[in-house]
Amino acid sequence: MTGTFRAIRVSKGEKAPQVEFANLTEADLMEGDVTVAVDYSTVNYKDGLALTGAAPIIRNWPLIPGIDFSGKVEKSDNPNFKPGERVVLNGYGVGEGHNGGYAQKARVKGDWLVKLPEAISNEHAMAIGTAGYTSMLCILALEKNGVTPDKGDVLVTGAAGGVGSVAIAILAKLGYRVIASTGRASEADYLKGLGAAEIIDRGELSGPAKPLGKERWAAAVDCVGSHTLANVLSMTKYGGTVAACGLAQGLDLPGSVAPFILRGITLAGIDSVMAPMAKRVEAWKRLATDLDMKKLDAMSVRAKLDDVPKLGQEIIAGQVRGRVIVDVNA
Known part of the structure; x- marks a missing residue:
């Protein structure tokens, strides 16, 4: 469908969140000065809470969950970011109060984004994740x-x-x-x-x-x-x-x-959600040098957007080992 992108959207239900797959347009995105073509997301414990309703994580309904994503800048009104630059986002209330990473497109504040070190691919960035x-x-x-x-x-x-x-x-x-x-x-x-x-x-x-x-x-x-x-x-x-x-x-x-x-x-x-940008940049710089990417691969599994609702249940049940890389375009 021209001009649309695929996403997981969660609506408020009587007992548990209603999770659906939807084709959305940029009009469905929230305010921000940078639009990112998302390559990968992941599944964290907090994402499991959002998807299952095990805790009242979501503050705006309906919402695209996913507290992490990596991708390339598509459009930018922020002087610090140019189209084509590779970026990662962790936290800042994304996937809780602002549309998150379980979509092929995201619009966020540039102040929330970190430019990825050369040594970390977009895929590895989500093997790392929050x-x-x-x-x-x-x-x-x-x-x-x-x-x-x-x-x-x-x-x-x-x-x-x-x-x-x-x-x-x-x-x-x-x-x-x-x-x-x-x-x-x-x-x-x-x-x-x-x-x-x-x-x-x-x-x-x-x-x-x-x-x-x-x-x-x-x-x-x-x-x-x-x-x-x-x-x-x-x-x-x-x-x-x-x-x-x-x-x-x-x-x-x-x-x-x-x-x-x-x-x-x-x-x-340790707070990862609102950590100052200087700490974030230092952490990602150190991850590029101090994390063995072969070991990262050994602890990671690949998934598609379709797999995310089930993975959300499994991570809450303590059944997910290591890290999950979600290819939102697969």
């Missing part, structure tokens, strides 16, 4: 707080998920000894292939935490929250840092101030 970009923000926070490989092990929780998988690959390449926590024992070989030196069962961390536990790791990347985060903090070595970026187990933190006061632990909160 999950991988968040992983890099976590690692930058650990480095800022003086966590170096000689300080000791680094724990990664929710290890088989997107954030966890990329974090393991980057940390291993940077020379850290990585402990991976997962509830999926069958993923041990996969995690070791990414660079994990040791696998522990998430059950060791998912129950109520002691105020202080045995010191086991110098730092951690936590994607889980709740009791898991409380346990991670209680077992972090003196002066260590925990980067917290997820809430798969819950929003609560049923722990103690003891690790902070008696061991000088730092809890670094």
Whole structure:
């Protein structure tokens, strides 16, 4: 159909969002000064929430979900972007309050876009996605707080998920000894292939935490929250840092101030949605040098736009390993 493009559009339903495939025109897009021909998107936990209605993520109805996309600039009224330039978008409320990446076209504010480093293809950009970009923000926070490989092990929780998988690959390449926590024992070989030196069962961390536990790791990347985060903090070595970026187990933190006061632990909160542009550019620059693209390929699967609603359900159920690259034009 001339002048139309394909998209997933979600409308408000009585019990759950109504997900449909639609042929739209540019008139259906929201305000912005840059129009992007989208090549790829991905499926993050937050996308699963939007597609299934498991949490009230969507703020405008109807909406094109998808918090990430990569593509080429098609039209621009923003002086910082020219047609043909390759760009990536993560967060800024896209896929929540503004039309997102599950479409062949997107119109957004240029201030939300990052120009992709030469070493990262549009496809790899979505193998990375918000999950991988968040992983890099976590690692930058650990480095800022003086966590170096000689300080000791680094724990990664929710290890088989997107954030966890990329974090393991980057940390291993940077020379850290990585402990991976997962509830999926069958993923041990996969995690070791990414660079994990040791696998522990998430059950060791998912129950109520002691105020202080045995010191086991110098730092951690936590994607889980709740009791898991409380346990991670209680077992972090003196002066260590925990980067917290997820809430798969819950929003609560049923722990103690003891690790902070008696061991000088730092809890670094990681926000990927509204992170300042300087941090985003630094994270993508580091991803270009510190992430082994072969390992990224090993943790990635390919999908079409048609597959996205089912994948949304699977990621909420904890059934998606690693990263999903969605070719919106396939």
